[in-house]
Amino acid sequence: MNAISLQRPKTQSLMAGPQPVITTDRLTLRPHRLSDADAIAGSLSDFAVTRMLARVPAPYDRQDALDWLVVATSGSLPDWQLAITDGDDTHIGVVSIELRHGRWHLGYWLNRYYWRRGYMSEAVAAMLERFSRRMPETSVHSGVFADNPASLRLQERLGFRMTGCSEIYSFARNTMVTHVETVLKPGALWQGKGA
Numbered sequence: 782m783n784a785i786s787l788q789r790p791k792t793q794s795l796m797a798g799p800q801p802v803i804t805t806d807r808l809t810l811r812p813h814r815l816s817d818a819d820a821i822a823g824s825l826s827d828f829a830v831t832r833m834l835a836r837v838p839a840p841y842d843r844q845d846a847l848d849w850l851v852v853a854t855s856g857s858l859p860d861w862q863l864a865i866t867d868g869d870d871t872h873i874g875v876v877s878i879e880l881r882h883g884r885w886h887l888g889y890w891l892n893r894y895y896w897r898r899g900y901m902s903e904a905v906a907a908m909l910e911r912f913s914r915r916m917p918e919t920s921v922h923s924g925v926f927a928d929n930p931a932s933l934r935l936q937e938r939l940g941f942r943m944t945g946c947s948e949i950y951s952f953a954r955n956t957m958v959t960h961v962e963t964v965l966k967p968g969a970l971w972q973g974k975g976a
């Protein structure tokens with residue numbers, strides 16, 4: 782084996798190591814545990830949540846959560862897939878940054894009971910702030926279904942800009958849905974509320 786084949790791609794090696802624990806005013810973002818399965822299944826059994834996600838099926842049950850958790854807790858990926866927990870360590874959502882085809886992608890969802898309290902803005906801002914310290918010259922890609930104004934608003938407030946539109950398949954809806962692509966360029970993260 783030669784020296785070149787021993788080098789890992791730069792994007793992966795920078796994110797190597799354990800996933801971080803990030804605290805904000807109201808939340809703790811922490812690595813997942815298999816014991817989060819019931820809470821995740823409870824949140825994602827709600828079609829109001831899964832219909833806004835591209836790759837989550839509906840109906841969604843505990844086995845789906847366990848299948849996802851086995852990978853998320855394996856330590857085999859460079860991704861950050863953090864549980865959003867409140868003051869009592871109750872699992873209320875997920876925020877993730879995943880390496881897909883050489884680009885970093887942001888994703889997130891929140892249990893419906895906790896919507897409209899600014900929680901996800903707080904969680905995503907903190908996650909991106911930590912990511913940008915680790916990877917200061919790297920863009921973060923994301924996107925929203927065209928019928929998700931809350932998510933688009935959240936991203937625009939944090940500095941994301943729209944880059945285009947496409948049709949992508951939604952597992953939960955079992956149909957193609959118009960998707961707005963977005964990107965956060967290096968240095969563009971808004972460092973205000975929640976950051």
Ligand SMILES: CC(C)(COP(=O)(O)OP(=O)(O)OC[C@H]1O[C@@H](n2cnc3c(N)ncnc32)[C@H](O)[C@@H]1OP(=O)(O)O)[C@@H](O)C(=O)NCCC(=O)NCCS
Nearest residue numbers: 830833889890891896897898899900901902931932934935
């Ligand atoms: C999208 C989602 C994460 C937002 O979480 P949240 O904690 O309710 O968001 P916040 O309270 O931080 O609000 C973010 C912004 O969206 C706005 N907003 C929230 N709900 C809204 C709605 N239904 N319509 C329009 N704007 C809305 C808020 O006013 C806020 O804007 P502001 O900062 O200018 O006041 C949550 O609704 C959710 O999990 N939805 C289902 C899954 C999903 O859509 N995931 C993202 C896929 S791209």
